[in-house]
Amino acid sequence: MTRRSKPPIAIYSALADATRCRIVEILTTGPVPVHTLADAFSISRPAISRHLRILKTAGLVVEVKKGRENHYTLKSGKLAGAVKWLNATALREPEVGSMEEIAAPVNEPSASEPATGLQTGKIATPRRSKPTKSEPAEVPDVIVTEPPLFAPKVDKSPRTSKSPEVNQMGFDF
Numbered sequence: 001m002t003r004r005s006k007p008p009i010a011i012y013s014a015l016a017d018a019t020r021c022r023i024v025e026i027l028t029t030g031p032v033p034v035h036t037l038a039d040a041f042s043i044s045r046p047a048i049s050r051h052l053r054i055l056k057t058a059g060l061v062v063e064v065k066k067g068r069e070n071h072y073t074l075k076s077g078k079l080a081g082a083v084k085w086l087n088a089t090a091l092r093e094p095e096v097g098s099m100e101e102i103a104a105p106v107n108e109p110s111a112s113e114p115a116t117g118l119q120t121g122k123i124a125t126p127r128r129s130k131p132t133k134s135e136p137a138e139v140p141d142v143i144v145t146e147p148p149l150f151a152p153k154v155d156k157s158p159r160t161s162k163s164p165e166v167n168q169m170g171f172d173f
Contacts, residue, residue: 008085034070
């Protein structure tokens, strides 16, 4: 039994957005202030700051304050670790045995035996039977119509004349 390394999920989650990937590409040139990053995109500075915060939480960038500006720098070591994990995972031999076993065809259950996910380990897909020409399609005996889910309720009781509404101050305008 071999020991597997833990996948760097936080890094992949941070890189799951196209804007953040583009920010990482820009930061490969060196430290960049936030306003320069914001100018490279058609989104606001607060939005860029949110993206940078996600990258910072994942450990991909470092914030350095220079005067009134915040400069961000890429931590390439974190990316190298993620790439190393991907390469190690891609080069690992499958534990099953052979590709034929992995890609073996799935046996479909016959019509005589019911297929349930509990019995076969597979999810059964329901098949609809089409009516044949000799058999007419089933017609329901009673058709029940229900009111729409969010339809306003209609008061069907007879209306009685109400006195005019008076507000809390006692004035009726």
